[in-house]
Amino acid sequence: MSISQIKQYVDWIMQGDETVPKRLAMLTAHCQEILEELAMRKESLRGVELKIACYQQYVEKKENER
Structure with a gap:
């Protein structure tokens, strides 16, 4: 809620x-x-979690190759 909306709410x-x-x-x-906004954030979170999983798999693979 914007500051102007909050002011309007308080006025009311x-x-x-x-x-x-x-x-x-x-x-x-x-x-x-x-x-x-929450729905969009959840969608973004799923994308970030997928990227994290990919990077974790990559790191684990490289560690196992040593």
Whole structure:
């Protein structure tokens, strides 16, 4: 959530209960953004883990050749 969004959220809190629907919508959208980012991070992590496994196999192979 950006600083401006956080400020807006705090402003809505200060305005009272009539802004609850706006806060709910903002947090729901933010949650979706987090879930999308998490999915991308998980995909990136799988790629890094695959590269690590390849390098580990390479190192082990070279050590066994000695």
